[in-house]
Amino acid sequence: MENLKYGWRSPSNIALIKYWGKTGVQIPANPSISFTLSESHTDTFLYLEEKSSKDEFSIEVLLDGRPEHAFVPKIKEFFGRIQNDLPFLKEYHFRIETHNSFPHSSGIASSASGMSALALCLAEHQLGDPDQDDFLRLASHLSRLGSGSACRSLYGGLVSWGRTPVIPSGSDDHGTPYSGKVHPLFWDFRDTVLLIDKGVKRVSSTAGHGLMHGHPFAENRFSFAHEHLEKLLKTLENGDLEGFGAIVEREALMLHALMMSSSPYFLLMRPETVAVIENIWSFRKDTGLPLYFTLDAGANVHLLYPEGVEQTVLDFVKTSLSTYCKEGAYICDRVGSGPINLK
Numbered sequence: 245m246e247n248l249k250y251g252w253r254s255p256s257n258i259a260l261i262k263y264w265g266k267t268g269v270q271i272p273a274n275p276s277i278s279f280t281l282s283e284s285h286t287d288t289f290l291y292l293e294e295k296s297s298k299d300e301f302s303i304e305v306l307l308d309g310r311p312e313h314a315f316v317p318k319i320k321e322f323f324g325r326i327q328n329d330l331p332f333l334k335e336y337h338f339r340i341e342t343h344n345s346f347p348h349s350s351g352i353a354s355s356a357s358g359m360s361a362l363a364l365c366l367a368e369h370q371l372g373d374p375d376q377d378d379f380l381r382l383a384s385h386l387s388r389l390g391s392g393s394a395c396r397s398l399y400g401g402l403v404s405w406g407r408t409p410v411i412p413s414g415s416d417d418h419g420t421p422y423s424g425k426v427h428p429l430f431w432d433f434r435d436t437v438l439l440i441d442k443g444v445k446r447v448s449s450t451a452g453h454g455l456m457h458g459h460p461f462a463e464n465r466f467s468f469a470h471e472h473l474e475k476l477l478k479t480l481e482n483g484d485l486e487g488f489g490a491i492v493e494r495e496a497l498m499l500h501a502l503m504m505s506s507s508p509y510f511l512l513m514r515p516e517t518v519a520v521i522e523n524i525w526s527f528r529k530d531t532g533l534p535l536y537f538t539l540d541a542g543a544n545v546h547l548l549y550p551e552g553v554e555q556t557v558l559d560f561v562k563t564s565l566s567t568y569c570k571e572g573a574y575i576c577d578r579v580g581s582g583p584i585n586l587k
């Protein structure tokens with residue numbers, strides 16, 4: 245019996261311009277761009293054992309060393325989508341051993357880091373050599389079919405996804421490392437994640453993307469995403485922190501406004517989310533320091549700021565913002581350099 249093992253650490257990412265709405269099989273309705281994170285990541289080891297019957301997928305998942313049956317259906321669905329790319333999927337029994345660096349119930353989505361870590365293991369088996377040019381592109385393409393935004397986790401720094409005239413190399417099929425000029429202020433940006441709601445998501449992102457079909461503001465939203473992306477790239481080049489913050493905060497609030505105005509509608513902020521946002525705005529007014537926020541499809545707040553103001557911001561988090569967090573919890577993250585081979 246052949247018993248093969250692959251291991252990858254893959255990071256999460258935080259979108260600055262949000263992907264919200266898709267067509268076909270995970271084709272984004274608008275382009276997005278994110279910072280790859282450093283500390284929030286998933287380690288996945290994949291064991292392949294040849295099996296005699298080649299009729300169906302055979303998958304076993306262990307999370308932190310314990311069987312996690314709830315993950316199997318989602319991974320089977322993922323395998324179904326990628327079997328044209330990876331003809332070997334029915335030939336093996338797959339044991340997936342996975343561990344997240346962030347707590348399971350923290351409200352931090354593990355889909356981007358988890359799907360990309362698994363995709364990297366599968367791409368390595370398919371191509372053999374992870375140093376090949378097209379290795380990360382294949383891993384990103386596979387990740388996209390697992391969970392759209394996961395395709396941006398395959399590279400460090402800023403990564404875009406989706407066709408747009410302002411990033412000619414961009415593609416709907418996979419993420420692309422951003423190669424435009426970026427001011428050094430953004431190379432080492434911080435993301436402190438305030439954990440406000442640790443519960444299960446009220447609306448899955450699949451359901452959320454679905455709500456953009458027939459949404460009364462859909463077309464306007466998609467054109468705003470293009471406009472925001474173009475403006476954001478200029479702020480990244482010029483080191484215009486104020487312009488950057490204005491676009492990123494508007495994107496976050498627009499994402500929530502879309503959910504509040506869909507049918508059915510959802511309110512994913514908690515009172516603490518609103519209190520934190522108001523505190524950030526007062527802090528900025530009082531100190532003049534560049535502290536901004538973004539949100540995912542949930543109640544947690546991501547604080548974005550340059551390295552130079554880290555100590556002042558962390559003092560503010562400790563003395564003030566952490567009182568709005570569940571059990572005072574927050575995660576200190578920063579822009580990271582992409583996946584690592586664990587072999």
Ligand code: PMV
Pocket residue numbers: 258259261262263264276355391392393394449450499540541
């Ligand atoms: O990749 P999904 O299907 O989990 O969607 C992610 C959507 C947002 O996190 C809200 C935005 C984004 O671009 O990451």
